Amino acid sequence: MRVHIIGVGLIGGSFALDIRNAYPDVQLVGVDTEPLHLEKALSLGIIDEIADLDDVSTSDIAIVAVPVDVSIHLVKTILDKIGEQTLVIDTGSTKGKLCEAVIQHEKRRNFLAAHPIAGTEFSGPEAAISNLYRNKTNIICEVEKTAFKFQERALDIFQRLGMRICYMDAKSHDRHIAYVSHLSHISSFMLGKTVLEKEKNERNIFDLAGSGFASTVRLAKSSPAMWSPIFEQNKENVVEILDEYIHNLTNFKKLIEEDDFKEVYKEMERTNHIKAILNGIN
Amino acid sequence: MRVHIIGVGLIGGSFALDIRNAYPDVQLVGVDTEPLHLEKALSLGIIDEIADLDDVSTSDIAIVAVPVDVSIHLVKTILDKIGEQTLVIDTGSTKGKLCEAVIQHEKRRNFLAAHPIAGTEFSGPEAAISNLYRNKTNIICEVEKTAFKFQERALDIFQRLGMRICYMDAKSHDRHIAYVSHLSHISSFMLGKTVLEKEKNERNIFDLAGSGFASTVRLAKSSPAMWSPIFEQNKENVVEILDEYIHNLTNFKKLIEEDDFKEVYKEMERTNHIKAILNGIN
Incomplete structure (x- = not known):
């Protein structure tokens, strides 16, 4: 399994740490606008290599963990770049505007809108910690708009990370x-x-x-x-x-x-x- | 040393636990309007015996840890009851009205107004914990109105409990x-x-x-x-x-x-x- 971590801060970095634990053969690659964050994530063993956004179609999963003003554009860009086999998971704290923004995208079924209720007041790759998501609620919005095979792929990760799943529409x-x-x-x-x-x-x-x-x-x-x-x-x-x-x-x-x-x-x-x-x- | 703990809840109980640790020969006696709290404090080893407010003159120190609407009357009552040798320490979260209330009392020099900045959101004797006061600030108000020998007696306790002292007037x-x-x-x-x-x-x-x-x-x-x-x-x-x-x-x-x-x-x-x-x- 190959995973693009897009935004290697607290949320993305913590996902990387737990995914590596749960899937020993995983290859984790990182994308970030901040070169220093990528270097740090690499040296901390959070990611295996620095990647490019254009490579995203080579991954099975892209986890987007960036500020919501970035993700509202970036998720569409990523959906434009992927093929049939990549699942894109967003992890931001707002879901309404993003779900609206991608509703007409031809790759909408490759997208899963999630919000793990987990975090700390710290940020950046140094803030990433193992088991951040254990026993935490993960809100998944509009799950019916995601293809079933991708739902399964995402749930496998969330379950291995120990998260409780809660389904909800984006407005609620x-x-x-x-x-x-x-x-x-x-x-x-x-x-x-x-x-x-x-x-x-x-x-x-x-x-x-x-x-x-x-x-x-x-x-x-x-x-x-x-x-x-x-x-x-x-x-x-x-x-x-x-x-x-x-x-x-x-x-x-x-x-x-x-x-x-x-x-x-x-x-x-x-x-x-x-x-x-x-x-x-x- | 004999100490009256007046109000055997979180604050009074935690003082009792630490004082016992710091002064192995101490005799700790408790006063509370709630008989169940006294029984609990006794069974938890917080106090050695249940006492009466009228006995307060037999103690070297009375620590008052009750709600501030009670202490504003109770401290005066206690000062009325003590002899020359008892120090009365209040620990409440407001100091202005209390200092005003006792300013003319003939035993004012037996009184020390303190506010240990320590606590939890819990209450009652079960909430009492050891080392609650370690490295915490203790604000002492109008220290010059307390007799020097009583200042020394109080400071000895506060220092043994590991508190940092901060002097301030009651209004500030x-x-x-x-x-x-x-x-x-x-x-x-x-x-x-x-x-x-x-x-x-x-x-x-x-x-x-x-x-x-x-x-x-x-x-x-x-x-x-x-x-x-x-x-x-x-x-x-x-x-x-x-x-x-x-x-x-x-x-x-x-x-x-x-x-x-x-x-x-x-x-x-x-x-x-x-x-x-x-x-x-x-």
């Missing part, structure tokens, strides 16, 4: 992911911004902040190059959930201002049962 | 802690509320959310009984920082709505350097 994916992922990133970035602005002496943050702050602000380390296009492609859902979040914060502030601490208590108590849900995550 | 403490702790809790609670409201099918949160969501919402598991009085006592600072946070979120939303993704990118990039600060926390 984007809505749900705005709730459970995109909002968290914005809340984290704006929390970081707010504290950096108010706490001019950064030494104070370092000295006084505890693990609670670190946990809520962790996502503010994420890559703007990755996240800005995600918010752009999922604008409608992101704005809607942000509206709701701002509304809830404003209401909570009002309760504090009006000294209604009975209701402040109740607001927190009603949210407390998120414990039970969170116990299943991590 | 409340302002800085609103930034680096209280805001994180509100952002987390409201994030949890927002997602629970929009995502009516909680199974979806469980299936689709990743570690990023879990990390930003973790603090929404915290105890409302502890946090509601904190927001009440630190109302002014909390409202101010919440205003700022809501302002920043609203502005970010506006940038998205207006398709100004260059500025969305820059907003995130400017906050990214929080990495360097966060690397020191945890």
